[in-house]
Amino acid sequence: MSNKIRAKITGLGRYVPPRVVTNDEIAKMVDTNNEWIVERSGIHQRHWVEKGTPTSELAVKAIEQLLEQRGISATEIELIIVSTVTPDMMFPSTACIIQNRIGATNAWGFDISAACSSFLYSLTTGAQFIETGKHKKVLVVGADVMTTIINPEDRATIVLFGDGAGAVLLEPTGEGEEGLGILDFRHEIDGSGGEHLYMAAGGSLHPASHETVANKMHFAHQNGQQVFKFAVRKMGELSAAMLDRHQLTGDDLSCFIAHQANLRIIDATANKIGLAPEKVIKNIHKYGNTTAATIPLAIGDAIEEGKLKKGDLVLFAAVGAGFTSGSVLARWAY
Numbered sequence: 001m002s003n004k005i006r007a008k009i010t011g012l013g014r015y016v017p018p019r020v021v022t023n024d025e026i027a028k029m030v031d032t033n034n035e036w037i038v039e040r041s042g043i044h045q046r047h048w049v050e051k052g053t054p055t056s057e058l059a060v061k062a063i064e065q066l067l068e069q070r071g072i073s074a075t076e077i078e079l080i081i082v083s084t085v086t087p088d089m090m091f092p093s094t095a096c097i098i099q100n101r102i103g104a105t106n107a108w109g110f111d112i113s114a115a116c117s118s119f120l121y122s123l124t125t126g127a128q129f130i131e132t133g134k135h136k137k138v139l140v141v142g143a144d145v146m147t148t149i150i151n152p153e154d155r156a157t158i159v160l161f162g163d164g165a166g167a168v169l170l171e172p173t174g175e176g177e178e179g180l181g182i183l184d185f186r187h188e189i190d191g192s193g194g195e196h197l198y199m200a201a202g203g204s205l206h207p208a209s210h211e212t213v214a215n216k217m218h219f220a221h222q223n224g225q226q227v228f229k230f231a232v233r234k235m236g237e238l239s240a241a242m243l244d245r246h247q248l249t250g251d252d253l254s255c256f257i258a259h260q261a262n263l264r265i266i267d268a269t270a271n272k273i274g275l276a277p278e279k280v281i282k283n284i285h286k287y288g289n290t291t292a293a294t295i296p297l298a299i300g301d302a303i304e305e306g307k308l309k310k311g312d313l314v315l316f317a318a319v320g321a322g323f324t325s326g327s328v329l330a331r332w333a334y
């Protein structure tokens with residue numbers, strides 16, 4: 001291994017709103033039932049915010065937990081990268097709102113829009129600033145209030161999504177830590193998949209109007225089957241390619257942390273890379289798909305389950321609207 005400086009994750013904070021919404025409750029809103037949701041997606045419940053709660057509020061709660069755990073002050077943070085498809089508003093960026101709320105007076109920052117892949121895109125982006133030596137403390141946040149963009153009358157999407165936030169801190173590896181931290185990434189986009197998952201209105205193409213509201217164009221629209229097929233293929237491909245590039249197999253991994261969109265997508269990928277079931281981190285049953293927050297929430301579960309300890313090898317993978325996709329390989333450092 002080279003002595004190159006790498007970015008290591010040194011802290012984690014998570015937050016989900018207290019309100020739990022079960023499948024049975026959703027079955028009172030739309031024509032669906034618990035069995036269908038569990039069988040097709042693996043979701044049993046999700047957390048939803050009380051109306052009027054913005055993404056920044058969830059993110060700040062996760063960041064506060066992280067800062068306390070790591071024992072640092074917000075003024076030490078140099079860069080804030082926020083992954084979200086539900087920013088508080090079109091501008092300023094949610095990174096600016098968060099910076100002000102937490103008092104990160106020495107930070108700059110920005111938002112990254114890559115839907116369900118955005119946490120991994122942000123992790124990779126943040127790692128570059130650490131590896132170049134430009135920054136020593138980069139905050140990477142994944143937060144979404146999906147309930148603000150889901151049509152409560154659309155059974156195809158209302159059952160799938162939840163609200164949540166997670167944040168990690170990136171710092172440089174030091175002496176004696178060679179081989180730890182974020183080792184590699186691989187990302188792709190395929191814009192031809194844009195027609196299968198999108199929110200059409202609110203941007204410059206379809207600015208808000210009476211017509212866009214009447215046509216429910218401010219809600220996410222998804223062609224579930226197309227997204228499903230792409231996700232199974234691409235997540236498997238990228239995960240396998242990452243292992244191949246490092247001459248690794250599923251046996252070398254301590255755990256696999258995938259974006260939590262559908263249990264069947266996660267299981268198909270785990271199967272493709274030959275992973276023992278206990279190495280696959282799953283929390284979709286309790287949170288649903290929280291978009292940018294799924295991976296940091298799952299990191300917390302992996303730590304709690306004892307599957308992510310110092311020196312452990314972990315593979316992350318995600319696919320999202322765009323289509324966006326990625327895999328990240330890391331050796332856990334704390």
Ligand SMILES: CC(C)(COP(=O)(O)OP(=O)(O)OC[C@H]1O[C@@H](n2cnc3c(N)ncnc32)[C@H](O)[C@@H]1OP(=O)(O)O)[C@@H](O)C(=O)NCCC(=O)NCCS
Binds near residue numbers: 040041116225262289
């Ligand atoms: C959405 C998803 C769970 C649907 O599962 P599926 O097995 O593909 O189901 P289909 O869409 O083929 O629908 C099967 C049937 O169930 C019905 N159905 C759809 N939603 C339903 C619901 N909530 N409750 C009950 N029935 C439902 C459909 O109308 C269809 O009925 P039909 O056969 O009479 O036409 C699945 O496609 C999926 O997870 N896609 C990927 C989602 C994703 O990853 N999104 C985030 C991007 S990262």
